[in-house]
Amino acid sequence: MDHLADLKKFATKPINEAAFAGMSKAYALVMSKSDTRYVACSDPAEIERVRENFLKKKLGLTSGDLDGSIKAVCEAMKADRTKSRLTFYYLLAEHHGKLDLFVKA
Template sequence: MTDHLADIKKYVETVDETVVAAMEKTYRLVLSKQDSASVSFSDPAELATVRENFLKKKLGVTGSDAELDAQIKQVGQQIHGRKDRLTVYYLLAEHYGKLDALK
């Protein structure tokens, strides 16, 4: 299994370890499958799922789809190599000031 905390620390100076532990528990099933443990930034349907299910439903982020899609794309460009789902979600939640929603 991926060391999610170490991966997130590559991109964030101070990581809330409580949030990461809660995310690992919440997304345990998704992370256990190789094809869903990372985000495919080349798949428009997957990016729409991140926008709709994570940003809008889980975090309660508002904004136009274009604005949210631009932020998702920016996170994808920030991460090098494999786009670990927890890293993507953590960076998006941090950007929107919504880390507490993941505890």
């Protein structure tokens, strides 16, 4: 799968390729497994996992409309039955202004 091409389908702003490369490296193991490669927006446990493990632990967010941002990305990607976790996480990080966390200095 061409992850950058997938992201380009959903990105509304210019893609931060350095951040995307950092994310690709950080989530290479997750993306290599068929059971973790995609985000299931219809699964409440999956939404909780994204909120707790990505938004709170990885991005360090503690306040704001975390569930609302997840729902917004679900809505933006609704046409795609298989929502790439890498694209999903990139869009969330972009939404919260946290792409710089993935850029290696």
